[in-house]
Amino acid sequence: MDTHVARSQANEEEAALLDAIDKWLNRDVRPHVLKLEHADEYPHEMVEQMKELGLFGATIDPEYGGLGLSATTYAKIVERIAEVWMSLSGIFNSHLIMAACVSRMGTAAQKAEWLPKFATGEIRGGLALTEPDCGTDLQAIRTRARRDGDHYVINGTKTWISNGIQGSCFALLVKTDPEATPRHKGMSMMLAPKGAGFTVSKKLEKLGYKGIDSAELVFDDYRIPADHLIGGEEGRGLQTALGGLELGRINVAARGVGLASAALKDSVKYSQIRKTMGKPICQHQAIQLKLGEMATRVQAARLLTYDAARAYDAGERCDMEAGMAKFYASEAAVENSLEAMRIHGGYGYSKEYHVERYYRDAPLMCIGEGTNEIQRMIIAKQLIERFPA
Numbered sequence: 001m002d003t004h005v006a007r008s009q010a011n012e013e014e015a016a017l018l019d020a021i022d023k024w025l026n027r028d029v030r031p032h033v034l035k036l037e038h039a040d041e042y043p044h045e046m047v048e049q050m051k052e053l054g055l056f057g058a059t060i061d062p063e064y065g066g067l068g069l070s071a072t073t074y075a076k077i078v079e080r081i082a083e084v085w086m087s088l089s090g091i092f093n094s095h096l097i098m099a100a101c102v103s104r105m106g107t108a109a110q111k112a113e114w115l116p117k118f119a120t121g122e123i124r125g126g127l128a129l130t131e132p133d134c135g136t137d138l139q140a141i142r143t144r145a146r147r148d149g150d151h152y153v154i155n156g157t158k159t160w161i162s163n164g165i166q167g168s169c170f171a172l173l174v175k176t177d178p179e180a181t182p183r184h185k186g187m188s189m190m191l192a193p194k195g196a197g198f199t200v201s202k203k204l205e206k207l208g209y210k211g212i213d214s215a216e217l218v219f220d221d222y223r224i225p226a227d228h229l230i231g232g233e234e235g236r237g238l239q240t241a242l243g244g245l246e247l248g249r250i251n252v253a254a255r256g257v258g259l260a261s262a263a264l265k266d267s268v269k270y271s272q273i274r275k276t277m278g279k280p281i282c283q284h285q286a287i288q289l290k291l292g293e294m295a296t297r298v299q300a301a302r303l304l305t306y307d308a309a310r311a312y313d314a315g316e317r318c319d320m321e322a323g324m325a326k327f328y329a330s331e332a333a334v335e336n337s338l339e340a341m342r343i344h345g346g347y348g349y350s351k352e353y354h355v356e357r358y359y360r361d362a363p364l365m366c367i368g369e370g371t372n373e374i375q376r377m378i379i380a381k382q383l384i385e386r387f388p389a
Helices: 003-039 044-053 071-105 108-120 237-273 285-313 319-349 355-367 372-386
Strands: 125-128 144-148 151-162 169-175 187-193 198-203 214-225
Touching: 003 044, 003 071, 044 071, 071 108, 071 125, 071 151, 071 169, 071 187, 071 237, 071 285, 125 151, 125 237, 144 169, 151 169, 151 187, 169 237, 187 214, 187 237, 237 285, 237 319, 237 355, 285 319, 319 355, 319 372
Parallel strands: 125 169
Antiparallel strands: 144 151, 151 214, 169 187, 198 214
8 A cells, every 4th residue: 555545544543533532532521520530439431431442452453452553643542531531541551551561572372362351441450560668669579479380379569559449450560589680680570360369458549640549459379370471481570561661651641741731721711711900811921921831831742742652653762752751741731730720710729620630630640650750860861872972
């Protein structure tokens, strides 16, 4: 097929999918966000609708029943969803990171067995990395997987795990050789479906990011078949996790764009309605300065996110690009949410409006998928590596 024709067809397919997402958001999501958010209620009906839209298989290859979307199209979807209710994007993001771990590092048998069920949402879950005493330093994990014949026996605790309550399977980072040097050589990634020895100890209450469940998971002599080791080879767990996190950071960046955009749009609308001193506040220079900065942040964050997604789609190393996008877009969301609250005044502080939710949701993105402090270090190290003196 001619390259131009193929590109045109792809653009049309993307436009049709994004249009379907927009219609779903306006019809079935937007009217219910405030109620679900304030009740911190899991959106079961919306999850079923996301299954029908194919979102749980968004980036999974069509060979396994997924949509096979590019990271660029995926980022556009996440941006739209986050603009309406960021929590929904987390329900399938963590799930798709688990799927990416299998897609990129799994054996042929593992792909054939697990990916079709991930794509339909029959099996949903996420990524279990963080522990009570270990967040950024993943090599410090203590969860132990000991080989016992044709099984592994796992003991340990994971915390702040998205989809921990409603999910049924997790990509679980463990130590298979605690004495290994360097430490990452002793780390492995397992597919861990819920079962005997796997318990959810508690739901973790959060400032924002309501609706999606975050939980602590406990493994007590939990046994899984040895063929649940992703890739079939021990010692590749950290590599597997970091590969999945590239997609996760693009997702978080797209969420930042969506949230920053929502704060901007609400502010532009409100500033034309609210009047002080005989004219709409959008005519006051102080408000115009805020809106100009907010709009620039949104566009800059969007372009950084698409740049990272393009690199990911091209199969290029993109930890620097994804780090830049995640860092900038999340900070843009924080700054825009605060400016939106100032523009809205007292109404920005009211639970009748969405602005206070943006303000509560935004800080999470500066922490999740690797803190922004770590992102800056990654960017700097990559700069030095790519441009040696």
